Amino acid sequence: MMKHESLDTFITDLASKAPTPGGGGASALGGAIGSALGSMVGNLTLGKKKYAEYEPDIRLLLDKLSHNQEELLALMDQDAKAFEPLSKAYALPKNTEEEIAQKEEVLEQALYAASLVPIDIMRKSVEALLIQEELSVKGTRIAISDIAVGVQFLRAALLGASMNVYINTKSMKNRDNAKELNKEADELIQKGTTIADKVYQYVLDLLR
């Protein structure tokens, strides 16, 4: 699994022209970083008298964030796996009418499959943003700045992953599928950036 690589190796591979990791894998990692920053705030809140009333809620949020973080780290591998058949499909010959038809069909399936992974990264990022929103109310003030850092990472993960949805749907022949995927991506962006910008502004107003 990619998560067992060192930061240095991951960044070096990302910077290279190798097909993966690319923007999709980076976005999944960004989502995991954003979730982890939420967990940090939750963990710093547990056991503090001042926030005792929120302790059961915080424990629930920590559980959710931990799942989210693991799922996002796993999505790094899924993104790389979904890219393989796509790059193979692009390389298929199209010399005869039969080959052209065959390539179109294989490519269409690969484009669709490769769009589902970033949609999943976006969904998980929005879930984590909802948790961060709750933590901005119930989490310790000591780590309030880390909430704002977390939402910025989740915002980047959300918008970053959307790029891989849009670049794939642009090439899809089945426009109904493309529209449906774009619609979900648009809605996730709308929902997620609204939360992210609101929480960031709330923290900024406390600090600046």
Added chain:
Amino acid sequence: MMKHESLDTFITDLASKAPTPGGGGASALGGAIGSALGSMVGNLTLGKKKYAEYEPDIRLLLDKLSHNQEELLALMDQDAKAFEPLSKAYALPKNTEEEIAQKEEVLEQALYAASLVPIDIMRKSVEALLIQEELSVKGTRIAISDIAVGVQFLRAALLGASMNVYINTKSMKNRDNAKELNKEADELIQKGTTIADKVYQYVLDLLR
């Protein structure tokens, strides 16, 4: 060095209540990811006939990005190092007037030093954003989506690091120092987010 840790270890430590890594280290990593995505686009552009006229420029940008990436990875360690004296200063006793004066002086110095690291992360992120802007014109269209992912990471690094400037300057007694640091952070945000939002919108208009 922190960059030799696995992604999994880094994320687990980030999620824990250990003082570092926190939002500062995460922001530095986000900047390195954003720089690496720029390098990926540059590396995919080299040797392509269509972009031959830009080859010398691309090589120059790749050199700059590579430096930037390494400096940002090193800033992860510097951030952790600057946090140590700060957390020690917060723990100093203040039972006598002498202790109070002593704590104030030590804390002031630690707050200032701990603000310089995130300012550096912000500067490097803005430098990388300027490079990404140039790559959005001269880089291969094949990887245009990765430019947009890169600018979102650099935007998150910039805004994330600013949080650590603002949370430190808020506690500083020397308001001249605080104002100067805040002013630079404000200006870097203004400059960086303008570039990031412009480049992201440019790519979005191509894809969506």
